[in-house]
Amino acid sequence: MEFFRIRRDIPFMRYALIFNVISALMFVAAVVFLVTRGLNLSIEFTGGTVMEVGYPQGANVDVIRATLGRLGYADAQVQSYGNPRDVVIRLPLHHGESSAEQSIKVMAGLKAANADAEQRRTEFVGPQVGSELASDGLKALGLVIFGIMAYLAVRFEWKFSIAAILANLHDVIIVLGFFALFQWEFSLPVLAAVLAVLGYSVNESVVIFDRVRENFRKYRKYSTVQVIDSAITGTISRTVITHGSTLAMAFSMFIFGGPALHYFALALIIGISMSIYSSVFVAAALAMWFGVKREDLIKPGGNKPSDRADPNAGAVV
Numbered sequence: 001m002e003f004f005r006i007r008r009d010i011p012f013m014r015y016a017l018i019f020n021v022i023s024a025l026m027f028v029a030a031v032v033f034l035v036t037r038g039l040n041l042s043i044e045f046t047g048g049t050v051m052e053v054g055y056p057q058g059a060n061v062d063v064i065r066a067t068l069g070r071l072g073y074a075d076a077q078v079q080s081y082g083n084p085r086d087v088v089i090r091l092p093l094h095h096g097e098s099s100a101e102q103s104i105k106v107m108a109g110l111k112a113a114n115a116d117a118e119q120r121r122t123e124f125v126g127p128q129v130g131s132e133l134a135s136d137g138l139k140a141l142g143l144v145i146f147g148i149m150a151y152l153a154v155r156f157e158w159k160f161s162i163a164a165i166l167a168n169l170h171d172v173i174i175v176l177g178f179f180a181l182f183q184w185e186f187s188l189p190v191l192a193a194v195l196a197v198l199g200y201s202v203n204e205s206v207v208i209f210d211r212v213r214e215n216f217r218k219y220r221k222y223s224t225v226q227v228i229d230s231a232i233t234g235t236i237s238r239t240v241i242t243h244g245s246t247l248a249m250a251f252s253m254f255i256f257g258g259p260a261l262h263y264f265a266l267a268l269i270i271g272i273s274m275s276i277y278s279s280v281f282v283a284a285a286l287a288m289w290f291g292v293k294r295e296d297l298i299k300p301g302g303n304k305p306s307d308r309a310d311p312n313a314g315a316v317v
Helices: 012-036 061-070 099-113 127-155 158-182 188-218 224-234 236-256 259-289
Strands: 048-054 077-081 083-092 118-125
Touching (some): 012 259, 061 083, 077 259, 127 158, 127 188, 158 259, 188 224, 188 236, 224 259
Antiparallel strands (some): 048 083, 048 118, 077 083
16 A cells, blocks of 8 residues: 655665764764663663552542642652443652651542542562562563564664664664653663564564565665665655554644653654664665675575566666
């Protein structure tokens, strides 16, 4: 399915160096922000108090947040839980205040605002649990990266594998850099969004790399630069449809999803936008600079129909 077809190949690789210099600067800036400012970790990672509170007539989340702000917990998380009558409140640890003292103080404030508020449960999340979650998250990220490299190395060639991983890490580090720069809260849903961006970004790279392989078979007189430009141009319509739909979904969550989905959607929006950019100007350009050529993807003397000379070989599209 195509919305449109571009008849002349766009010379993307002509501007590859400029855009990769920009990418390198963005990457370095993101690393600097991560080192100097760090991530604003949520209580899942740092520890804190989790409370479930019920209301017989439905919970007003905005009123609850305002009440917590007056109590000195402006950084608390409040979200609906299961149904409109129940909410979950996550309170970060405060110096000199125990979890029990926090829960008593919060319930007193909530009952003053609404006498029908009922405490359902209270749990304490210790820093040790948070440390384990952070460690498990890093392990998951490492396994995803290893799996992607192995898959691309088998399906294509090691040059594509390294190019795709570098492009994907570029996307992830820049997403994390935004969260470090603006000190947006980094929670488990945001970590899930980062892992989703990894998979999403590699999918875009695979589409382009697959078209590069096809074009090496189809246009035998094309240079590597011409093959890559043709491959990217040929996938633009698909990119518009796929990324347009995905970004529409992410923006819908960002606008209408409320605080519970705010940073999750924001991470997706940044990650998806960067994946479009990196697949074209980072992954493809790196593969070109690594010296990918027709012989890397197609074995000489192949007997498959796709490896035989194409009657349209060398034709300009």
